[in-house]
Amino acid sequence: MKIISFALLLSIFFSTGSMAQTEKDLAAIENQINNYQKIIGSAETVEKRVAASDSCKALLNEYWNSPGFFEYPFSEVKGMQVLTAPDGRFRIFNWNIPLDNALHSYEAFLLVRDDSNEEELNWVKLEIASRPPSNLKNRSLRADEWYGALYYNIIEMDRGRKDHYVLLGWDGNDGITNRKFIEVLSFNSKNEPRLGASVFHMENGVQKRVIFEYANEVSMSLKYYPKDDRIIFDHLAPRSSGMEGNYAFYGPDLSFDALTIDKGKWILETNVDVRQGRDNRPYLDPRPERRRR
Numbered sequence: 122m123k124i125i126s127f128a129l130l131l132s133i134f135f136s137t138g139s140m141a142q143t144e145k146d147l148a149a150i151e152n153q154i155n156n157y158q159k160i161i162g163s164a165e166t167v168e169k170r171v172a173a174s175d176s177c178k179a180l181l182n183e184y185w186n187s188p189g190f191f192e193y194p195f196s197e198v199k200g201m202q203v204l205t206a207p208d209g210r211f212r213i214f215n216w217n218i219p220l221d222n223a224l225h226s227y228e229a230f231l232l233v234r235d236d237s238n239e240e241e242l243n244w245v246k247l248e249i250a251s252r253p254p255s256n257l258k259n260r261s262l263r264a265d266e267w268y269g270a271l272y273y274n275i276i277e278m279d280r281g282r283k284d285h286y287v288l289l290g291w292d293g294n295d296g297i298t299n300r301k302f303i304e305v306l307s308f309n310s311k312n313e314p315r316l317g318a319s320v321f322h323m324e325n326g327v328q329k330r331v332i333f334e335y336a337n338e339v340s341m342s343l344k345y346y347p348k349d350d351r352i353i354f355d356h357l358a359p360r361s362s363g364m365e366g367n368y369a370f371y372g373p374d375l376s377f378d379a380l381t382i383d384k385g386k387w388i389l390e391t392n393v394d395v396r397q398g399r400d401n402r403p404y405l406d407p408r409p410e411r412r413r414r
Contacts, residue, residue, distance in 0.1 A: 147193045158200030175219045185244045207277040217271045223296030227269035239269045261317040298368045301343045303331040339372040352380040
């Protein structure tokens with residue numbers, strides 16, 4: 122009969138107690154995040170929403186390096202997108218702040234595992250550029266040149282391009298139109314994030330990101346289907362030919378296009394058939410119901 126030493130029992134006891142305490146602490150942080158996000162989504166004034174967002178940022182900045190923070194699911198968080206890369210390389214903490222006149226501001230932080238040491242974490246803030254970047258479809262952006270968006274899916278590009286990830290995102294834009302993005306996030310040799318990569322082969326040539334703009338009062342479907350490894354989306358068109366280029370009058374025309382991965386490239390397919398075996402119900406906007414203003 123094996124005898125377990127008293128020292129080992131103490132070690133197990135304190136280790137278990139420490140884990141329980143860590144989970145309790147992280148649950149308290151999660152609860153605070155929810156309190157701040159509730160204010161961000163429902164406060165009557167912009168000042169109160171921004172103040173709550175600042176408090177949420179301060180909380181994350183203080184505790185991101187706490188034991189267990191990276192692994193904690195944050196499954197009870199409402200109003201903030203907490204996304205984890207399929208391979209566990211990084212997480213995104215991302216939310217929007219409703220402003221006046223149907224405008225929005227955005228906050229996003231990346232918690233990234235070091236490529237050479239998974240125990241080491243980097244905390245990176247995506248900073249909205251003081252001037253909106255021009256020619257967005259064809260520009261690579263640093264973390265301090267961000268355009269601002271609310272991301273709702275991460276797709277790992279595991280065919281031909283290591284350390285490249287596709288993000289699907291939404292932006293309330295100017296209150297007249299909304300935008301959606303298909304974006305590439307990658308990391309350089311210093312583990313610094315970059316946005317944009319020449320992997321999207323569209324009708325007018327190769328682009329670093331795909332941008333859709335459409336009328337504020339309509340919804341657009343943009344969704345990844347892992348079974349087919351395809352991104353399928355509504356084809357947008359103006360209400361009439363005379364409105365071409367005026368995106369306040371653009372919306373889905375009941376046809377669908379897709380991007381299919383091929384050796385690290387996303388190739389456009391037009392007018393695809395989405396009826397066979399796919400859920401073609403109306404798209405659910407990633408914004409929480411209380412955020413739609």
